[in-house]
Amino acid sequence: MYPDPDTDPSIMISVRNLSKLYKDFIALNRLNFDVKRGEKIVILGPSGSGKSTLIRCFNRIEPHSSGSLTINGQIINDHTSLPRLRGMVGMVFQNYNLFPHLSVLDNCTLAPRLVRRTSRHDAEDMARRFLTQVNILEQANKYPIQLSGGQQQRVAIARALCMRPDVMLFDEPTAALDPEAISGVVSIINDLAAQGITTLCVTHEMGFARHIADRIIFMDQGCILEITPPDTFFTNPRTERARAFLDQMIRC
Amino acid sequence: MTFPRRRAFVRQCLRVVAGLALIAVPMLSARAADAPDFVRDGTLAVCTNPTLPPMTFVNGTDTTAMAGVDLDLAQALANYWKVKLVTTPMDFVGLFPSLAAQRCGMVISGLIKLPARERNFDAISYLDTALVVVARAGTPPITSMADLSGRTVAVQSGTSYAARIAREDEALLAAGRAPITIQQYPTEDAVVQQVLIGRVFAFASQDVELYYRQKQLHGKVSVILRSDYPEYRHFAVYIRKNAHDRESVEAAIGTLDANGTLAIIRKKWGIGTSSTQAFAQAGHVPAFRWDTFLAALTSPAFARGALITLAVAVLSHITAIVISIPMAMALNGRDSILKVVLRAYVSIFRGAPTLLQLLFIWNALPQFFPIFREEWFTPFLATWLSLSVNESAYQVEINRAALSAVDKGQEQAADALGMNRRQVYFHVIFPQALRIALPPTINEFINLLKTTSLASVISLQELLSVTQIEVARTFEFTEYYAAALVYYLAMVFFFLFVQKRVERRFTWADRHRASANVP
Numbered sequence: 001m002y003p004d005p006d007t008d009p010s011i012m013i014s015v016r017n018l019s020k021l022y023k024d025f026i027a028l029n030r031l032n033f034d035v036k037r038g039e040k041i042v043i044l045g046p047s048g049s050g051k052s053t054l055i056r057c058f059n060r061i062e063p064h065s066s067g068s069l070t071i072n073g074q075i076i077n078d079h080t081s082l083p084r085l086r087g088m089v090g091m092v093f094q095n096y097n098l099f100p101h102l103s104v105l106d107n108c109t110l111a112p113r114l115v116r117r118t119s120r121h122d123a124e125d126m127a128r129r130f131l132t133q134v135n136i137l138e139q140a141n142k143y144p145i146q147l148s149g150g151q152q153q154r155v156a157i158a159r160a161l162c163m164r165p166d167v168m169l170f171d172e173p174t175a176a177l178d179p180e181a182i183s184g185v186v187s188i189i190n191d192l193a194a195q196g197i198t199t200l201c202v203t204h205e206m207g208f209a210r211h212i213a214d215r216i217i218f219m220d221q222g223c224i225l226e227i228t229p230p231d232t233f234f235t236n237p238r239t240e241r242a243r244a245f246l247d248q249m250i251r252c
Numbered sequence: 253m254t255f256p257r258r259r260a261f262v263r264q265c266l267r268v269v270a271g272l273a274l275i276a277v278p279m280l281s282a283r284a285a286d287a288p289d290f291v292r293d294g295t296l297a298v299c300t301n302p303t304l305p306p307m308t309f310v311n312g313t314d315t316t317a318m319a320g321v322d323l324d325l326a327q328a329l330a331n332y333w334k335v336k337l338v339t340t341p342m343d344f345v346g347l348f349p350s351l352a353a354q355r356c357g358m359v360i361s362g363l364i365k366l367p368a369r370e371r372n373f374d375a376i377s378y379l380d381t382a383l384v385v386v387a388r389a390g391t392p393p394i395t396s397m398a399d400l401s402g403r404t405v406a407v408q409s410g411t412s413y414a415a416r417i418a419r420e421d422e423a424l425l426a427a428g429r430a431p432i433t434i435q436q437y438p439t440e441d442a443v444v445q446q447v448l449i450g451r452v453f454a455f456a457s458q459d460v461e462l463y464y465r466q467k468q469l470h471g472k473v474s475v476i477l478r479s480d481y482p483e484y485r486h487f488a489v490y491i492r493k494n495a496h497d498r499e500s501v502e503a504a505i506g507t508l509d510a511n512g513t514l515a516i517i518r519k520k521w522g523i524g525t526s527s528t529q530a531f532a533q534a535g536h537v538p539a540f541r542w543d544t545f546l547a548a549l550t551s552p553a554f555a556r557g558a559l560i561t562l563a564v565a566v567l568s569h570i571t572a573i574v575i576s577i578p579m580a581m582a583l584n585g586r587d588s589i590l591k592v593v594l595r596a597y598v599s600i601f602r603g604a605p606t607l608l609q610l611l612f613i614w615n616a617l618p619q620f621f622p623i624f625r626e627e628w629f630t631p632f633l634a635t636w637l638s639l640s641v642n643e644s645a646y647q648v649e650i651n652r653a654a655l656s657a658v659d660k661g662q663e664q665a666a667d668a669l670g671m672n673r674r675q676v677y678f679h680v681i682f683p684q685a686l687r688i689a690l691p692p693t694i695n696e697f698i699n700l701l702k703t704t705s706l707a708s709v710i711s712l713q714e715l716l717s718v719t720q721i722e723v724a725r726t727f728e729f730t731e732y733y734a735a736a737l738v739y740y741l742a743m744v745f746f747f748l749f750v751q752k753r754v755e756r757r758f759t760w761a762d763r764h765r766a767s768a769n770v771p
Contacts, residue, residue: 061664061667083671083672084670086668090668093664097661097664097665099662099665099684100760100761101758102760110679111669111671114679144760145762159669163669
């Protein structure tokens with residue numbers, strides 16, 4: 001059975017019977033899995049399978065309906081402090097959603113200053129460090145509109161890292177990127193894992209998934225069908241549904 | 253036996269005191285009954301429209317100093333009743349509603365005693381007069397109103413002349429003749445202007461006014477007919493219907509007439525001293541008096557009027573913006589009863605004319621809530637209130653569009669970083685919505701700045717009111733209009749300049765301009 005997250009410090013996220021309902025529609029249906037500290041999970045599945053809904057439960061942008069969710073030993077429910085949870089779980093959106101009215105540097109310092117009450121000086125120091133890590137420090141004083149998609153993506157990652165999260169959520173990080181930029185994202189995510197940051201990533205990009213995933217979660221119609229290492233998943237999927245999905249992706 | 257004698261003396265004294273009391277009590281009550289009810293609080297509140305010399309007008313550049321026959325009569329009545337006089341200047345159309353709303357006890361404003369008005373109010377006449385028809389100097393006299401057939405005649409709107417001439421038209425039409433065309437203007441001086449510039453053939457007015465205007469008009473007009481209408485014979489004060497008040501006002505005016513007070517007032521304003529034909533020959537009048545224009549530009553009256561215009565516009569718009577932001581957020585949110593109520597609010601205040609809203613708040617609100625009848629509810633506050641409410645209905649649409657134009661992902665991204673609602677709105681959504689809302693908001697403000705001129709109807713002494721009062725006093729309308737225009741344009745250009753400066757801060761939305769600003 002599953003290890004007890006309360007006693008096993010290597011478990012970062014623990015999901016038990018997690019469900020999400022929109023009126024009559026079951027978006028997530030009794031999910032169970034654990035994610036280890038520093039692990040990189042890629043969630044695959046056809047559109048509408050509940051992938052994005054699932055990762056949005058982790059920072060409670062979508063509150064789950066039933067079941068339990070434990071992150072870093074804390075049970076996530078209505079009583080959870082949202083600023084604390086969201087400081088612990090960072091997120092990078094598909095469209096990056098950078099703040100267009102703020103410079104790259106201010107995009108990174110806004111939340112630490114408002115939510116953490118970090119001084120401007122300290123916040124800017126930290127922002128420069130993470131902008132350096134994602135290799136975009138030279139753009140610090142520009143506005144988002146002046147950057148390319150790949151550059152905006154890296155700013156969005158730096159912005160999330162400035163809150164010093166333990167978990168990073170990526171929603172379709174490669175959807176709007178060219179192949180060169182994708183390999184950049186791969187190295188950044190591997191970098192995060194090396195620092196012990198747990199990564200959950202929703203994607204449609206099979207090559208990308210294969211490169212970064214420690215484990216693949218395959219979802220369909222709100223249910224988890226497979227949780228396997230990528231090699232097994234891509235060469236020898238257990239379910240008929242996963243096989244059909246892979247066939248379709250390859251044909252495209 | 254001093255003791256009984258002293259006792260008798262005391263009894264005697266008591267008897268005298270009691271006797272005096274018996275005489276004094278009816279005397280006191282007689283004095284009290286003598287004064288009308290509406291001065292019971294120790295003040296005589298008079299409403300007047302100071303644009304009709306010599307009856308009621310502003311005789312100088314200080315717009316708060318009104319003068320004329322009516323003001324002297326009001327003072328004489330206040331002295332007679334031993335009460336304090338409070339006069340409120342206002343637009344002509346506001347006079348009777350204000351009387352009905354108990355904002356004043358009496359209207360004295362060069363009003364003719366008319367049966368139609370006496371249906372709702374009591375009228376007590378104080379001066380004899382006659383309706384005259386006046387045309388440009390040199391126009392041959394006519395013998396009857398019917399001679400005006402086919403001509404255009406100007407009258408002040410809200411007066412009864414229009415209705416009287418309309419009846420004349422019915423007779424003309426019945427006789428198969430062309431009717432008299434009537435044009436109505438809000439002030440008496442605007443009426444006279446139409447004759448001076450030749451747009452209309454003649455104007456109808458009261459003779460007393462012409463006595464006074466002789467000097468100003470430089471012999472440019474002359475009386476072509478003194479009408480024999482029986483109903484235009486008397487100027488009257490108007491009060492709310494009350495038999496007792498009517499008697500006491502009649503008695504007071506009767507006394508003032510008998511003791512010569514009214515004669516002194518008539519003489520002071522030159523009424524009945526000269527014939528209407530006594531117009532001097534026209535002297536040379538320059539087309540545009542630069543000295544008048546410059547004096548108006550630099551006068552404290554215009555500066556004060558412009559300041560009031562600016563203040564009421566800025567305060568109203570700030571209030572409108574503050575109340576319209578939560579309204580816009582509610583309207584963008586989920587369906588609720590609040591949303592239905594807000595939609596109704598927006599429809600009502602966008603649908604109703606602003607002028608009507610001003611009149612409603614000033615004149616109808618006191619009928620429902622007596623608290624708005626009190627002195628603290630000034631024309632400035634009333635204008636501020638009604639323009640704020642009115643403007644918020646427009647501003648809410650601008651805010652709503654601006655807020656929905658901000659990408660929904662922005663709110664999500666801010667949420668995901670752990671910001672609370674207040675931080676999300678103040679640091680992420682509002683700064684982006686501001687860029688979208690600013691240009692239409694400045695447009696709205698410029699509109700609002702000009703809309704404040706409507707507040708002259710509820711007696712706010714803003715820029716246009718001041719202008720009209722000066723024009724009524726001097727007839728130098730081109731000069732005063734030009735001065736007002738300069739003030740309005742200066743204010744508008746200032747705000748357009750501010751808009752340009754503020755827009756420079758939004759370079760982040762424009763890739764090329766953003767690049768140009770980066771070192």
